[in-house]
Amino acid sequence: MNERTPIIDAVCHLILLVGAALVCLPIYFVLVTGSLSQQEIMRVPMSWLPGTEFVANMQTVLSNANFGRLLLNSFIIAAGITIGKLSVSVIAAFAVTYFRFPFRMTAFWLIFMSLMLPIEVRIVPTYESAANVALPLNILGSWLGIQALVDLDWNLVNTYSGLILPLIASATATFLFRQFFLTVPDELCEAARIDGATPWQFFRLILLPLSRSNIVALAIILFLMGWNQYLWPLLLTTDPAMANAVIGLKKLMPQSDSLPTWHLLMNAAFLTMLPPTLVILILQRWFVKGLVDSGK
Amino acid sequence: MPARNSTAALPVAAGGGALRLRWPFRRLLLKGDGQAESGLKRAHFRDWRLPFWLLAPQLFILLLFFFIPSIRALIQAFQLTDPFGATTQWVGFQNFERLFRSGVYWSSAQVTLIFTIAQNVLTLSLALLLAFASNHILRGRGVYRTVLLLPYAIAPAIAGIMLAFLFNPRVGPVAHMLQGLGFDWDPNRNSWHALSLIVMAASWKHICYNYIFLVAALLSVPQSILESAYLDGAGPIQRFLRISLPMITPTLFFLIVINFVYGLFETFAIVDATTRGGPAGATSILVYKVYQDGFVTLDLGSSAAQSVVLMALALALTFAQFRFVERRVNYSV
Numbered sequence: 001m002n003e004r005t006p007i008i009d010a011v012c013h014l015i016l017l018v019g020a021a022l023v024c025l026p027i028y029f030v031l032v033t034g035s036l037s038q039q040e041i042m043r044v045p046m047s048w049l050p051g052t053e054f055v056a057n058m059q060t061v062l063s064n065a066n067f068g069r070l071l072l073n074s075f076i077i078a079a080g081i082t083i084g085k086l087s088v089s090v091i092a093a094f095a096v097t098y099f100r101f102p103f104r105m106t107a108f109w110l111i112f113m114s115l116m117l118p119i120e121v122r123i124v125p126t127y128e129s130a131a132n133v134a135l136p137l138n139i140l141g142s143w144l145g146i147q148a149l150v151d152l153d154w155n156l157v158n159t160y161s162g163l164i165l166p167l168i169a170s171a172t173a174t175f176l177f178r179q180f181f182l183t184v185p186d187e188l189c190e191a192a193r194i195d196g197a198t199p200w201q202f203f204r205l206i207l208l209p210l211s212r213s214n215i216v217a218l219a220i221i222l223f224l225m226g227w228n229q230y231l232w233p234l235l236l237t238t239d240p241a242m243a244n245a246v247i248g249l250k251k252l253m254p255q256s257d258s259l260p261t262w263h264l265l266m267n268a269a270f271l272t273m274l275p276p277t278l279v280i281l282i283l284q285r286w287f288v289k290g291l292v293d294s295g296k
Numbered sequence: 297m298p299a300r301n302s303t304a305a306l307p308v309a310a311g312g313g314a315l316r317l318r319w320p321f322r323r324l325l326l327k328g329d330g331q332a333e334s335g336l337k338r339a340h341f342r343d344w345r346l347p348f349w350l351l352a353p354q355l356f357i358l359l360l361f362f363f364i365p366s367i368r369a370l371i372q373a374f375q376l377t378d379p380f381g382a383t384t385q386w387v388g389f390q391n392f393e394r395l396f397r398s399g400v401y402w403s404s405a406q407v408t409l410i411f412t413i414a415q416n417v418l419t420l421s422l423a424l425l426l427a428f429a430s431n432h433i434l435r436g437r438g439v440y441r442t443v444l445l446l447p448y449a450i451a452p453a454i455a456g457i458m459l460a461f462l463f464n465p466r467v468g469p470v471a472h473m474l475q476g477l478g479f480d481w482d483p484n485r486n487s488w489h490a491l492s493l494i495v496m497a498a499s500w501k502h503i504c505y506n507y508i509f510l511v512a513a514l515l516s517v518p519q520s521i522l523e524s525a526y527l528d529g530a531g532p533i534q535r536f537l538r539i540s541l542p543m544i545t546p547t548l549f550f551l552i553v554i555n556f557v558y559g560l561f562e563t564f565a566i567v568d569a570t571t572r573g574g575p576a577g578a579t580s581i582l583v584y585k586v587y588q589d590g591f592v593t594l595d596l597g598s599s600a601a602q603s604v605v606l607m608a609l610a611l612a613l614t615f616a617q618f619r620f621v622e623r624r625v626n627y628s629v
Contacts, residue, residue, distance in 0.1 A: 003526065003532070005432075005531070008531075008532055011429075012430075012432045012433045013429075015425055015429040016426060016429050016430055016436075016444075019422070019440075019444060019503075020443040023444055023446055023500075023504075024446075025462075026455075026458035026459060026500070027450075027458070029458070029461065029462060030458055030461075033461065041467060048469070092351050092355075094350060095347035096335065097336065097340075098336075098337050098340050098341055099340060099341050099342070099343060099346065100340055101343065101344035101347045101348070104336070104347075105334075107351050107355065108335060110355060111351075114362045115614065116610060116611055116614040117366060117607055117610050117611075118557075118562075120561040120562075120586070121561070121583075121586070121603050121606040121607050122369045122607070123586065123587060123590060123591075123603075124372070124590040124591070124596060124599050124600060124603065125364070125365035125368035125372065125600075125603075127591075129361055129364055129365050129368075133360060135364075165360070168361075169358050169362040170362070171354070174354065178335065181337070182335070184337075186337060186339040189337060190339045193339065193341075199343065200346070224448070224449055228450075228452065230451065230568070230569075231568075231587070234568070235591065249454065250453065250568070250569050253569065262461060262467060265457065266461065269454050269458065272451070273449065273450045273454055276449035276450065277449045277450065279449065280445055280446065280448065280449040281446075284441075284442055284445055287448075288508055291448075291505075292508060292509060
């Protein structure tokens with residue numbers, strides 16, 4: 001269509017500019033505030049231009065608030081969730097789409113049911129499960145009267161596995177892989193079978209390479225999700241050194257009875273949002289595909 | 297345009313617009329497979345040991361951290377446990393009766409309703425406006441879209457903290473502008489101000505998500521229809537309102553459901569990092585109250601009963617989601 005609409009074009013650009021400004025303004029102020037000194041943030045009105053204290057503030061944040069450790073924790077949790085969830089769900093999806101075996105539908109439904117309840121609605125019992133993973137065994141033991149089972153204690157509080165495993169317990173990724181596998185042409189599998197490939201060879205040499213773009217797209221989304229976790233790390237870490245960066249920020253929030261340290265908070269916020277933002281900026285083409293395809 | 301590659305995932309025009317209500321999961325499972333056994337590839341392996349081991353890790357994790365906790369939440373909802381866990385008593389529906397008689401709970405439900413609706417309206421209308429604008433212009437699309445994607449990367453808690461700072465009555469630049477205009481802004485005391493603060497933070501974070509889906513949906517509207525409307529003399533706005541918008545209604549419905557899920561369950565971090573439910577419970581949305589009653593006041597029975605109510609809500613929303621998701625399921629990615 002060769003349409004000339006100069007006025008509407010201008011209005012559209014204006015709308016998009018305002019939208020982009022509304023997105024950028026808070027981020028810009030994080031940068032500005034993070035580079036001011038304690039005196040400068042208390043001045044009214046606050047400066048709209050960056051100060052000179054960014055590196056000094058960053059050093060304070062990394063040393064005093066132990067933020068280096070928290071960023072590392074965030075990375076371990078996000079990577080753990082990404083790798084764990086992808087590997088567990090890709091093989092589960094392979095099993096339910098490419099194998100006929102007894103109770104196939106039962107297995108599928110059990111996985112599928114977990115799509116329905118977010119972790120937020122069952123936090124207390126999930127916490128109890130993580131506080132002692134052996135709890136169900138103990139209950140079973142007390143029913144059966146086996147004393148050895150009753151005192152089992154396997155505590156995941158303040159551990160990486162406790163922070164990671166319960167967040168893997170949902171089947172969104174399995175569901176996405178299942179949908180993708182159903183679109184793979186049957187001829188590929190037939191040909192592989194005629195050539196004498198074992199199921200595992202078919203999976204490793206044909207199915208996995210075909211799913212590469214889905215895996216990358218999903219990995220980005222899962223990494224962002226893992227990095228930005230809040231509720232679960234808040235509950236499961238009593239040791240401040242095991243918290244993730246987002247939880248660390250909450251601890252830096254100004255309290256009413258002390259001198260507000262907005263400059264440190266904002267500097268830490270900048271450090272925390274930098275890795276996921278870079279992921280989006282660099283990999284946005286894949287990210288959009290993953291988002292729209294998976295409906296996450 | 298990366299989104300163009302994935303537009304096929306939104307078969308907006310498919311289905312002839314007939315909104316037939318059927319059992320959503322059955323439809324979803326049977327659709328597109330064409331085999332006797334649903335969801336099984338026509339070319340498949342017959343083996344039962346390998347799939348057992350392939351499924352074992354997922355089923356084991358789900359058992360420990362999904363099924364057992366969910367069932368325990370259901371059981372606890374009918375029990376009364378003292379805060380130190382010494383005694384547990386079976387009380388039937390007493391927790392629910394107590395919950396539904398509690399004025400605090402209803403006001404929390406009311407706050408949640410206002411919050412989710414306001415968030416939905418704000419998010420969706422702005423995302424629509426932005427999607428229309430970026431669909432219309434030709435130059436600079438990619439740059440705008442990259443910028444508008446940024447909030448997706450930023451944690452809800454950080455979004456809350458950023459806006460809490462901008463709107464902080466003592467130091468915040470935006471709060472100063474409001475005060476300069478003679479507006480007595482103070483989210484620490486005024487409950488409506490606090491509520492609008494978390495609505496803004498939640499929307500800021502979620503507009504990008506709605507925007508991506510709307511851009512993708514708009515790209516999938518058939519060009520031929522738009523062109524014939526153009527030849528008949530319809531302008532861009534008219535074409536958008538009369539053709540594009542009706543054709544993307546499935547996406548709109550899907551986004552409304554997703555926005556409710558987001559508002560109900562994923563905004564915990566925003567509330568906890570900024571207002572902590574205050575002032576005087578003005579921003580204590582339902583998820584926040586489950587946490588407060590479960591971990592702060594240690595009223596486990598009430599917290600479990602609230603969990604069960606939220607589970608019912610989550611189930612209802614999931615069913616609604618699949619009503620719309622099935623239209624987006626695409627077998628030719």
